[in-house]
Amino acid sequence: MATTLHEFTQVLDPKMFPRVLQIQSGIYCQGKSCVYEMFGRECSLSTGDLLKVIDITITRFTAQTSSNTEIEIPVEFPGLFKLLADSQPYRSIQEIADSLNISSHRLSQPVFLSGSEIQLAQGIIREGDSFRITAVTHELNGGRVQCELLHREPKFCFSLSFSQQGHFTECQDNQFYTLKEIAEWKISKACINLSLC
Structure with a gap:
């Protein structure tokens, strides 16, 4: 065509x-x-x-x-x-990975608010928790994002699969x-x- x-x-x-x-x-x-x-x-x-x-x-x-x-x-x-935060929520981690250029550079590490609770093997992401996406890894069956939970001590890092569904809202950046x-x-x-x- x-x-x-x-x-x-x-x-x-x-x-x-x-x-x-x-x-x-x-x-x-x-x-x-x-x-x-x-x-x-x-x-x-x-x-x-x-x-x-x-x-x-x-x-x-x-x-x-x-x-x-x-x-x-x-x-x-x-x-x-x-930048004004996008008010439209992302419905999956795949949507976020496809929409943003995420890298190890600080400017390329967006912060999101979780609109629902996520159960992980190493702990729980509560509704209202904010997390920074620090890296993306592509795999044969999709991929994963590496994340860091903000405002929680001790530091809590975790990964989410591209297939992870949810209600992820971009946080305002000052x-x-x-x-x-x-x-x-x-x-x-x-x-x-x-x-x-």
Whole structure:
């Protein structure tokens, strides 16, 4: 099925890299070639050429003001922003793992409130307990997230399977971030970097 590059990037799962694309059609200039600007160099791409998608990179944000005016803000914008917690709860750990870029970096360790009690072999996560997700491990049958329960002494670490169901609400974060930090942590779909095959 044919799709535009923009449509493709909206549904691309970054975990599926690399992906090879074949150009089927495009905007053509001077015969059969289409000229693109890539990293300050021009290159010519033609129908039938293969591209390998190796990464997704956010280059700009399109924002809507309170007066419904759309503006574009480059990711290098020097301002600081506060993230508002998503009021929509996540229904499973899989949903969280698919939605957020979680890593060992502090900015990539979201905090969630459990809306229901979870029984674990090493203890109980009570309704209303908050926990930080510190790592994700992918396994053949799904995966797990490593977590740390907040506000409980002694320190209590545990893991949850992707299949764990529940009512997980993102906690409000009082930190300030650049757009670049937000793009690398919260946003997973944007434009892509390409390499020629």
